[in-house]
Amino acid sequence: MRVVEAAAFVAAPLGGMTLAQMGADVIRIDALGGGLDYRRWPVTADNTSLFWCGLNKSKRSVALDLASPEGRELAMAIACAPGEDAGLFLTNFPPRGWLDHDALKARRPDLIQLTLQGDRHGGSAVDYTVNPRLGLPCVTGPVEGEGAVNHVLPAWDLITGQMVAVGLLAAERHRSRTGLGQHVKLALEDVGLAVMQHLGFIAEAQLGQPRQRHGNALFGAFGRDFLTQDGERVMVVGLTPRQWRSIVLATQLAVEFEALAERLQLDFKQEGDRFKAREPIASLVGAWMAARPMAEIAAAFDRHGVCWSRYQSMAELAQDPECSPANPMFRTAYQPGVGHMSLAGIPLEFSGTPRLDAEPAPRLGEHTEEVLAQLVGVDAAQFGRLHDRGIVGSA
Template sequence: MLPDAILKGMRIVEASAFVAAPLGGMTLAQLGAEVIRIDPLAGGLDYRRWPVTADNTSLFWCGLNKSKKSVTLDLASEEGRELAAALVTAPGPDAGILLTNFPPRAFLDYDALKARRADLIQLTITGDRHGRSAVDYTVNPRIGIPYLTGSGTPDEVCNHVLPAWDLVTGNLAALGILAAERSRRQTGAGQHVKLALEDAALAVMGHLGFLAEAQLGNQRERAGNDLFGAFGRDFLTADGQRVMIVGLTAKQWRSLCAATGLADNIDGLGKSLNLDLQQEGDRFIARAHLAALFAPWFEARTLADVASAFDAHAVCWSRYQTVRELVATDPECSLANPLFSAVVQPGVGELLAPGSPLAFSAFPRAAVQPAPRLGEHTEQVLTDVLGLSSAQLGGLIDRKIAGHSPA
């Protein structure tokens, strides 16, 4: 009989807030690791982070803490910090792992924890490599992204809502923990892994050629909704629907030309401009002329007509829709997609919630578990991991060192 999760047996203690570290912990939890999130008694910095329900329950917090266990302690007290350190360094071959994005002091100090457990693995996320604070909305301006997005003038900036570097960093954190844990299995030694949000962003900018382009003296122009370096942009249909089309690869381009019946017109355009429109770069140069050719085709057809033609020719395209439309009508964002489960989220109600996007052939996809209630597992974890007695637990709760698990 197969194990029910690929990381079953691994234990990680998480002390975190906001996106990157909670995402890293949840990524591991949804693969079967036991992830114990430690928070202050009243909740952490992100416990009320927007979006929230009418009664101020954070959908953000619920979304990033699925499948974890929640322990609440008075982290301002020496006794509470001692309990947290004991949880981090508790025995077990697959334990002794800490994930945090808080400054490495008090119970998060690596050297102090290592003195208690020599093979400790700690991954600490910082804003920049010097340990200073940074978030997506400060990293992006530094690396130039707001001058590349949108279609404004060169002196205007355009921020965006997706916390890309938090997401990259969160997944790198999960990868870093797994790599360090593999090294520990081979050598018996733990280590302190440091990961800076800004470095994650700089690395991606280098991987994608942005840095090399600038080093060669080029300033990339803003392209608005056009796909940089090839042909792709949005068009309006006869019934007012907006669609995005992409002709990046040769196959995608051929499919688009065939579906619209504009191949001869496009060939003529290429000759008149002295461009080879089979080349993606030349398509980008000719993007305004190509858009003028394609626009009437869309304006004469409804979304249903466009969908029929495009799907018949395997065109790479999509319809623009709001998040509310996605949730209400799109089968990919429904129980028809095994990524999702219906969960009852405490404080919110029944929600459609995603699990791990990874699908392993040797392990069944784990059912999605809701985020815990704050402090839900305090008594269970202190009993199971630290072996505290009922009397000891009662004393900690009475003195408000440990939180009481909600009824």
């Protein structure tokens, strides 16, 4: 399957990369000199964007002067190039000019175009503007906290990126059955709104009980962070009955928990009751944790199958074996402009198809001549003339 992508930020490039890492030929249309996020932080000492490299793995890059009519003509020709498994176009730029669906459809009637928007009205929005509207910054942070706490993870971008891939695959399946293309629209804000309804946040508020801050506590069951005797911090979760039993067995606090439940007239087999008693439960677990070093706690938790994790820094994460080739999702490869680094492939593992190796992000314009020759029929002499006139770029 061939997908042509004209995109920036997180969600749309992530959608394209998701397909690329499953074997699709994803071709980026890039502006000469790079687009909006070609230098986006984090960057290396020589200003190579790790952000751009991370979200464009396994793709091809075509660099064009999109301010010129000839450059735009070439971009449209690439997007609408023939091929049974081609004619899929992804963008999160305003669908006008060469990005206009009707203009592209006139060239290829069965074109599938997915346009990612900020909101359903076509307005501008990013993760950091969607999240405040959803109310989540007001329930993030310490219980006694005030004001808003923005989350550092662009959750809506990430979910939307996966929906981009799903949307293109669904539209392609529809076309394979009917022969019809279509214009698929997806709004970042709508993804956030839908998830807030799916998870009950909106219904809670409509029933007069909007979610409050609970700090690091797991809402609706038992779970929170604790400090060990030697100063390590761990997260412990007792969401399911089995997870709760594992905590009881590992800490050997069954008698204390039974007495607490009886005193509070609660049933700790019920996750909601464990949430109601989260503070006294935490006092018991916290005292047990504070009296033991990390190694002893880890051994007990692993022996009894407790759901837990040790907090670690980003520096520690970079050295984690799960971020190395010890995990089949990762490989070490040379990324132009950066050097040798760990590259993550697709998390999906298919029993019928071997996992594809993660490939580095392309150099800007690395595949311009190759793609124009393959898809548009531009020969070497024509390419040379276009290059000399500044219409196309190459790595």
